[in-house]
Amino acid sequence: MKLTEKLIELEEKMTEMLEEVKTLKMYAYSLEDENEKLRRELCQYPEETKKAVEENAEKIQGEGYENLARLYNEGFHICHIHFGQPRKGDCLFCMGFMRKM
Ligand SMILES: [Zn+2]
Known part of the structure; x- marks a missing residue:
């Protein structure tokens, strides 16, 4: 395989991984957001x-x-x-x- 082909393949893999990181990041955001909301709700109880x-x-x-x-x-x-x-x-x-x- 030519070096350029290998690099293209690597670039594609990294793009895929970056997409996955972005998805996980959004998921983490939503979990943190919900956690914060629940914490605030809980504070209102005795x-x-x-x-x-x-x-x-x-x-x-x-x-x-x-x-x-x-x-x-x-x-x-x-x-x-x-x-x-x-x-x-x-x-x-x-x-x-x-x-x-
Ligand atoms: Zn119940």
Whole structure:
């Protein structure tokens, strides 16, 4: 292969990689943005609720999606705020959480 051909090939690969970096960068931006938003939302809750939310987040991370979906269908909250508590009707937090999973 000629040197120019090799360079062209290399250039194409690097362009591809750069595109991938750009996509990942945008994804990281959106995650950071959401993280910041959630942090701000959480600050509006009293200390007690914040503690419960942190503990629930740990429990939720230990559960698989299927278990969580089953828990929800059995009538329990799977959201960070009321995790494990009996659910009366639909919970907006739970539904929002399931949509994100
Ligand atoms: Zn809930």
